[in-house]
Amino acid sequence: MLKFKTLGQFIIEKQADFPFAKGELSRLLRDIGIAAKIVNREVNKAGLMDILGQAGSTNIQGESQQKLDVYANEQFIAALRCGGECCIVASEENEDIVPLSDQAKYIVAIDPLDGSSNIDVNVAVGTIFSIYRRVSASDCGLSDVLQKGSEQVAAGYVIYGSSTMLVYTTGKGVNGFTLDPSIGEFCLSHPNLQMPRTGTIYSVNEGNYVHFPTGVKQYIKYCQVEDQATGRPYTSRYIGSMVADLHRNLIKGGIFIYPVTASAPNGKLRLVYECNPMAFVIEQAGGRATNGSDRILDLEVTELHQRSPVFIGSDAMVRRAEAFMAAAGELTFNDYSL
Numbered sequence: 001m002l003k004f005k006t007l008g009q010f011i012i013e014k015q016a017d018f019p020f021a022k023g024e025l026s027r028l029l030r031d032i033g034i035a036a037k038i039v040n041r042e043v044n045k046a047g048l049m050d051i052l053g054q055a056g057s058t059n060i061q062g063e064s065q066q067k068l069d070v071y072a073n074e075q076f077i078a079a080l081r082c083g084g085e086c087c088i089v090a091s092e093e094n095e096d097i098v099p100l101s102d103q104a105k106y107i108v109a110i111d112p113l114d115g116s117s118n119i120d121v122n123v124a125v126g127t128i129f130s131i132y133r134r135v136s137a138s139d140c141g142l143s144d145v146l147q148k149g150s151e152q153v154a155a156g157y158v159i160y161g162s163s164t165m166l167v168y169t170t171g172k173g174v175n176g177f178t179l180d181p182s183i184g185e186f187c188l189s190h191p192n193l194q195m196p197r198t199g200t201i202y203s204v205n206e207g208n209y210v211h212f213p214t215g216v217k218q219y220i221k222y223c224q225v226e227d228q229a230t231g232r233p234y235t236s237r238y239i240g241s242m243v244a245d246l247h248r249n250l251i252k253g254g255i256f257i258y259p260v261t262a263s264a265p266n267g268k269l270r271l272v273y274e275c276n277p278m279a280f281v282i283e284q285a286g287g288r289a290t291n292g293s294d295r296i297l298d299l300e301v302t303e304l305h306q307r308s309p310v311f312i313g314s315d316a317m318v319r320r321a322e323a324f325m326a327a328a329g330e331l332t333f334n335d336y337s338l
C-alpha cells in the first residue's frame, strides 16, 4: 500500500472539484508530469552525458540555447502532442506558437528549462507551465495565448534540485509533489502550501544595483538596516534561477524582485510563461505578485515574449517594496548618471 498519494491519484481526486470536467485537464496535467520525469532523468545525469553546454543555437531572446533547453522543450512538446489535450504550445524556446491539436480545449505556455545556464554548475533549475482554456471556437492561434494571467485554469513549476518537485495550482490552493525515483511517481509531500505572510529573505541581483529604480534601491537599503523588531537586516539569497528562488521563498517566506534595469528596460522575466504562472501559484499560496504597482495577473498581454518587472513573494514584503516604489514616484527605469 503506497504511503503517499501519487500525482495521478490526486489529479483524479481533485477533478471532482470541477463539475463539468471530463478529464481533459487531468490528462493534460499528467502529460506534463510525464515529461517532467523524462527531463528530470536527463538533468540528473547531465554531467555524464554529452548534453551539457551550449546547443550552438540561440532562442528568440537571443540567448544561447543550452543542449538541455532544447531537449526539455522537445520533451514537453512531444508529451503534449502525444496526449492530445493541447491545441497550442507557447514556449520560451520557440519564436512562434506551436500548433498541436485544433480539437483540443487547452493552451500551454511553458519555460521548459528556466535557469538552464546554471546546469553546468549543478545549481537547481526548473520548468514553469501555465494552462488556459482556448478562446477560439476553431483555428486556434496567438489570440488564444495572449490572455491575462487571471484567465489561467492551472499553473505550476517543476524544480530539479536536491529532490525533484512538481508544485501546481488549479485555483483551489497549491500542492507540492516530490518525485520518488524508486517508483517513478510524484508523491504528495507538501499539501496545501501556504506562503508565510512575511519573511526575512530578499532575492535580487544586486549586481544591477546602479541601474535599479530609486524605490528598489531604497527598499534594498531598508532590508539591510538593523532593526530587531522586524528581523532586519534580512538575509540576501539569490540563486539566479527563478524557480529555485521562488520555491525557497514560498516555503520560508521572502520577496523576489526583478525590476527594470538598464539592460532590461521592461524587466527581464517573461510575462506569459514565467511571471503569470508563478504569480498564480504565489497568490494561491497567499502571497502577492505585482510589477511594482499593478497586479501581474491583471496585466494586458500583447506579445508572446513580453517582459515585465516582477515583485513577488510574501504579501507584507511585496507591499513594503511597492510603498518605496510609490514614494519614489516612479515605476520605470530612472535616468541616472554613472
Ligand code: P6P
Pocket: 114, 115, 116, 117, 205, 240, 241, 242, 243, 268, 269
Ligand atoms: P540575472 C534565468 O536566466 C532567469 O530567466 C531566471 O530564472 C532568473 O531569476 C533570472 O533569469 C536571473 O537573471 O540577470 O540575475 O542573471
